[in-house]
Amino acid sequence: xxxxxxxxxxxxxxxxxxxxxxxxxxxxxxxxxxxxxxxxxxxxxxxxxxxxxxxxxxxxxxxxxxxxxxxxxxxxxxxxxxxxxxxxxxxxxxxxxxxxxxxxxxxxxxxxxxxxxxxxxxxxxxxxxxxxxxxxxxxxxxxxxxxxxxxxxxxxxxxxxxxxxxxxxxxxxxxxxxxxxxxxxxxxxxxxxxxxxxxxxxxxxxxxxxxxxxxxxxxxxxxxxxxxxxxxxxxxxxxxxxxxxxxxxxxxxxxxxxxxxxxxxxxxxxxxxxxxxxxxxxxxxxxxxxxxxxxxxxxxxxxxxxxxxxxxxxxxxxxxxxxxxxxxxxxxxxxxxxxxxxxxxxxxxxxxxxxxxxxxxxxxxxxxxxxxxxxxxxxxxxxxxxxxxxxxxxxxxxxxxxxxxxxxxxxxxxxxxxxxxxxxxxxxxxxxxxxxxxxxxx
Amino acid sequence: xxxxxxxxxxxxxxxxxxxxxxxxxxxxxxxxxxxxxxxxxxxxxxxxxxxxxxxxxxxxxxxxxxxxxxxxxxxxxxxxxxxxxxxxxxxxxxxxxxxxxxxxxxxxxxxxxxxxxxxxxxxxxxxxxxxxxxxxxxxxxxxxxxxxxxxxxxxxxxxxxxxxxxxxxxxxxxxxxxxxxxxxxxxxxxxxxxxxxxxxxxxxxxxxxxxxxxxxxxxxxxxxxxxxxxxxxxxxxxxxxxxxxxxxxxxxxxxxxxxxxxxxxxxxxxxxxxxxxxxxxxxxxxxxxxxxx
Numbered sequence: 001x002x003x004x005x006x007x008x009x010x011x012x013x014x015x016x017x018x019x020x021x022x023x024x025x026x027x028x029x030x031x032x033x034x035x036x037x038x039x040x041x042x043x044x045x046x047x048x049x050x051x052x053x054x055x056x057x058x059x060x061x062x063x064x065x066x067x068x069x070x071x072x073x074x075x076x077x078x079x080x081x082x083x084x085x086x087x088x089x090x091x092x093x094x095x096x097x098x099x100x101x102x103x104x105x106x107x108x109x110x111x112x113x114x115x116x117x118x119x120x121x122x123x124x125x126x127x128x129x130x131x132x133x134x135x136x137x138x139x140x141x142x143x144x145x146x147x148x149x150x151x152x153x154x155x156x157x158x159x160x161x162x163x164x165x166x167x168x169x170x171x172x173x174x175x176x177x178x179x180x181x182x183x184x185x186x187x188x189x190x191x192x193x194x195x196x197x198x199x200x201x202x203x204x205x206x207x208x209x210x211x212x213x214x215x216x217x218x219x220x221x222x223x224x225x226x227x228x229x230x231x232x233x234x235x236x237x238x239x240x241x242x243x244x245x246x247x248x249x250x251x252x253x254x255x256x257x258x259x260x261x262x263x264x265x266x267x268x269x270x271x272x273x274x275x276x277x278x279x280x281x282x283x284x285x286x287x288x289x290x291x292x293x294x295x296x297x298x299x300x301x302x303x304x305x306x307x308x309x310x311x312x313x314x315x316x317x318x319x320x321x322x323x324x325x326x327x328x329x330x331x332x333x334x335x336x337x338x339x340x341x342x343x344x345x346x347x348x349x350x351x352x353x354x355x356x357x358x359x360x361x362x363x364x365x366x367x368x369x370x371x372x373x374x375x376x377x378x379x380x381x382x383x384x385x386x387x388x389x390x391x392x393x394x395x396x397x398x399x400x401x402x403x404x405x406x407x408x409x410x411x412x413x414x415x416x417x418x419x420x421x422x423x424x425x426x427x428x429x430x431x432x433x434x435x436x437x438x439x440x441x442x
Numbered sequence: 443x444x445x446x447x448x449x450x451x452x453x454x455x456x457x458x459x460x461x462x463x464x465x466x467x468x469x470x471x472x473x474x475x476x477x478x479x480x481x482x483x484x485x486x487x488x489x490x491x492x493x494x495x496x497x498x499x500x501x502x503x504x505x506x507x508x509x510x511x512x513x514x515x516x517x518x519x520x521x522x523x524x525x526x527x528x529x530x531x532x533x534x535x536x537x538x539x540x541x542x543x544x545x546x547x548x549x550x551x552x553x554x555x556x557x558x559x560x561x562x563x564x565x566x567x568x569x570x571x572x573x574x575x576x577x578x579x580x581x582x583x584x585x586x587x588x589x590x591x592x593x594x595x596x597x598x599x600x601x602x603x604x605x606x607x608x609x610x611x612x613x614x615x616x617x618x619x620x621x622x623x624x625x626x627x628x629x630x631x632x633x634x635x636x637x638x639x640x641x642x643x644x645x646x647x648x649x650x651x652x653x654x655x656x657x658x659x660x661x662x663x664x665x666x667x668x669x670x671x672x673x674x675x676x677x678x679x680x681x682x683x684x685x686x687x688x689x690x691x692x693x694x695x696x697x698x699x700x701x702x703x704x705x706x707x708x709x710x711x712x713x714x715x716x717x718x719x720x721x722x723x724x725x726x727x728x729x730x731x732x733x734x735x
Contacts, residue, residue: 077696080485080486080696080699081485083486084485084486101699104484105484105485105486105487105699106486106487107486189571246588246591246592249570249588249591249592249680250570250571250588250591251571252591253569253570253571253588253590253591254569254570254571254572321486390699391698393693393697393698394698397677397693397697400677400679401677401681401682404679404680404681404682405681408593408680408681410593410681423504423505434482
């Protein structure tokens with residue numbers, strides 16, 4: 001046998017040896033000790049630090065489980081692909097409105113058994129927050145930090161317009177009147193606005209709730225074009241008619257990024273905004289001298305029953321299907337759900353907690369002067385969150401488009417919402433039909 | 443014979459990384475996507491065969507037709523203007539002037555900017571209130587539209603932005619221009635042809651295969667426009683005036699979890715591009731001159 005004949009087998013052998021060696025040196029060392037679980041979370045900055053503190057506290061509290069926290073951008077897509085690929089993290093921090101879609105897709109594990117075993121019950125939570133993770137009779141997700149919304153208003157801009165800074169509007173009609181007094185123009189362009197339905201733009205789909213509307217009847221019907229929703233969209237159009245659709249838009253295009261001092265509210269460009277409990281953090285960071293207040297969002301004067309309304313949302317923890325250590329993962333989730341873990345996290349992110357029981361120290365130490373308002377509103381009866389259906393992302397896009405069309409005065413409110421209704425109703429029927437085929441009753 | 447087989451085997455061994463990569467990452471997904479386009483498939487659940495239902499639903503889907511229309515309108519605006527501009531610039535950059543390589547570099551460099559940073563940069567240029575473009579327009583007492591917020595101006599804004607990427611096409615045109623035989627120009631000179639006559643009767647015919655190539659690449663590129671509008675116009679705002687075909691495809695696949703539907707869209711786009719390409723090739727038979735033949 002000559003050297004030449006040996007070349008090919010040796011080459012192949014060498015390659016295989018190289019592959020084996022590179023695998024061997026990069027493989028994680030499996031030493032006896034705690035089980036390592038992977039936890040994907042979306043947060044960065046101080047919000048990420050707050051969760052890291054909770055993870056550290058959990059890791060210190062026992063020696064069986066060690067959580068490795070990884071910050072992931074675009075977490076809902078990456079979790080989806082990781083589950084499809086069969087290699088998901090043990091815990092994932094998704095968004096509240098993901099629950100229905102991911103549960104429909106069988107991408108997250110139901111947590112009922114774990115909850116029962118460890119005594120986690122609905123009564124421990126503010127109902128609006130418990131409901132977000134509870135879907136078709138099962139617990140699929142437990143909350144991390146909750147959020148609620150309120151009207152934020154700029155006291156100085158009220159004063160400059162000759163309004164009483166300590167008398168924020170109670171009804172929609174009062175708010176519209178105040179907004180008119182605050183709005184000023186320069187060289188024909190809007191210079192300051194009192195209120196804009198398109199700002200910040202995160203609840204464009206949901207103004208109907210404020211007027212008593214619903215988006216889904218909870219069963220087989222989409223209710224996009226109900227009279228209440230049409231009324232809300234007419235109210236949106238009234239701003240475009242009063243101030244000019246193009247003028248409002250040009251004005252809005254001049255605003256900077258949300259997380260910057262050029263944010264319209266922080267830069268005193270818009271006097272009143274619907275904003276969430278997180279707004280305090282941005283005021284504190286970018287405009288600490290801003291004189292502001294927060295009250296429940298106004299209600300239509302003829303519907304006093306709709307007072308004290310709030311949009312509720314929360315970030316959630318789920319165990320993706322295919323997770324390697326679901327038991328250990330729940331041990332961590334359970335720690336986050338304890339009063340100690342939850343208050344550490346929510347204080348770090350300067351939000352309220354989703355739990356019914358709150359310690360006195362939490363209230364005392366909390367820097368947000370309006371934290372009790374944000375914690376109280378979700379306990380009321382007018383709490384709104386997106387409908388729990390898997391086709392919500394599509395419905396949401398349709399409603400946003402309808403908002404655009406109405407705000408640009410391209411369509412009347414009735415036309416725009418009729419179009420949404422006509423498009424979504426058959427999709428809902430199809431969706432429910434598919435659920436039924438799988439033997440899952442909605 | 444034995445030697446030949448041996449050589450073939452060794453050759454296969456050497457290209458095996460490519461074959462494996464091509465098979466696993468391109469051929470298999472491609473074939474699988476044909477199958478999925480006939481399935482109800484959310485990625486997470488096993489695909490369920492539903493026949494032509496996805497294609498039938500697409501036929502009745504208003505948003506599908508809207509995105510197709512938006513994409514076609516954009517292509518019709520962007521393709522001829524982009525090609526004419528790139529060709530004119532290439533002709534100018536082919537003249538004999540001192541420092542020409544510097545000019546050529548200047549025109550090429552912008553096309554190296556990554557799409558996302560490009561989109562973010564132009565968000566500021568087009569800003570309706572503070573943008574530099576509107577600042578210039580206002581100084582000249584011209585109307586300053588809200589480029590990003592007005593449905594009538596959002597597509598023209600994207601077309602304007604497309605000029606930024608003309609460098610690629612310019613380089614290809616320049617290479618083609620180098621190949622035009624000098625003796626043809628000399629002959630034209632003897633016949634007393636001017637600059638325009640030489641361009642019209644010598645340069646363009648000799649350049650026609652390159653123009654055809656750029657046309658086909660342009661069709662593919664404009665019909666698949668995605669990154670820049672996806673970053674600049676979330677959800678195809680305002681009022682879906684910039685909601686393009688590939689954006690709707692992406693939303694279906696990854697936001698609505700309707701991968702089967704998205705696969706069907708992908709194959710429809712493939713057929714459209716195939717037909718347009720074949721059409722351009724057919725049309726080219728009469729208008730394209732290949733020097734070699």
